[in-house]
Amino acid sequence: MKQPSTEQIVIRQETPADYRAVFDLVSRAFGNAEHADGDEPYLVGRLRKSGAVIEELSLVAEVDGQIAGHILFTEVRAGDTVQLALAPLSVLPVRQNRGIGSLLVNAGHERGKRLGYDYSIVLGNPGYYSRFGYFPAGRIGLKAPFPVPDGCFMVHPLQGKTPVISAIVEYANAFFQKDAC
Numbered sequence: 001m002k003q004p005s006t007e008q009i010v011i012r013q014e015t016p017a018d019y020r021a022v023f024d025l026v027s028r029a030f031g032n033a034e035h036a037d038g039d040e041p042y043l044v045g046r047l048r049k050s051g052a053v054i055e056e057l058s059l060v061a062e063v064d065g066q067i068a069g070h071i072l073f074t075e076v077r078a079g080d081t082v083q084l085a086l087a088p089l090s091v092l093p094v095r096q097n098r099g100i101g102s103l104l105v106n107a108g109h110e111r112g113k114r115l116g117y118d119y120s121i122v123l124g125n126p127g128y129y130s131r132f133g134y135f136p137a138g139r140i141g142l143k144a145p146f147p148v149p150d151g152c153f154m155v156h157p158l159q160g161k162t163p164v165i166s167a168i169v170e171y172a173n174a175f176f177q178k179d180a181c
């Protein structure tokens with residue numbers, strides 16, 4: 001019989017003291033992911049340096065005091081609006097499928113809503129992100145600035161409204177500077 005978990009999961013803002021553990025966590029989370037290219041932990045570092053990271057939206061999940069999950073949202077431009085991009089999201093392989101990723105996504109959404117953003121944008125697996133209310137970004141007029149598989153470029157309305165934004169999303173340069181870590 002499945003035993004109830006006694007783990008204490010705490011979601012909190014990342015601090016500089018977490019950077020090393022987060023690098024290790026992101027490396028391990030993406031280590032076996034089929035779409036990963038090994039750049040993910042360096043991307044996190046570049047995004048921090050770029051200023052695109054919103055500190056309140058750089059979150060870690062601690063399980064019994066150990067960092068087991070991390071999520072980052074950065075600002076992106078979409079037409080004359082500023083929205084959030086969710087990337088990357090990482091959970092330690094040994095801690096996956098216990099709801100940690102969901103806790104991080106939901107905590108980020110709550111904070112993003114409070115900060116007044118209309119949308120969180122993600123490039124990811126619809127099988128995972130649709131559970132949080134993400135739907136294809138094309139429905140509100142948004143396009144990715146690079147080729148994406150059908151249905152994988154998605155938005156989640158944070159304020160409960162779905163304003164049309166006919167624009168190509170402009171990501172922080174750090175997303176594209178893979179050799180500059």
Ligand SMILES: CC(C)(COP(=O)(O)OP(=O)(O)OC[C@H]1O[C@@H](n2cnc3c(N)ncnc32)[C@H](O)[C@@H]1OP(=O)(O)O)[C@@H](O)C(=O)NCCC(=O)NCCS
Binds near residue numbers: 089092100127
């Ligand atoms: C994707 C990831 C963050 C999910 O975190 P998690 O804590 O394991 O997820 P949760 O426990 O909240 O959710 C588990 C559910 O998500 C599903 N799921 C997990 N990864 C998935 C994926 N890549 N695609 C589709 N569904 C996925 C599980 O099958 C499970 O489904 P169920 O609720 O129907 O049983 C984690 O698996 C991870 O770090 N993966 C490697 C890095 C990665 O791919 N990040 C996402 C980049 S967009």
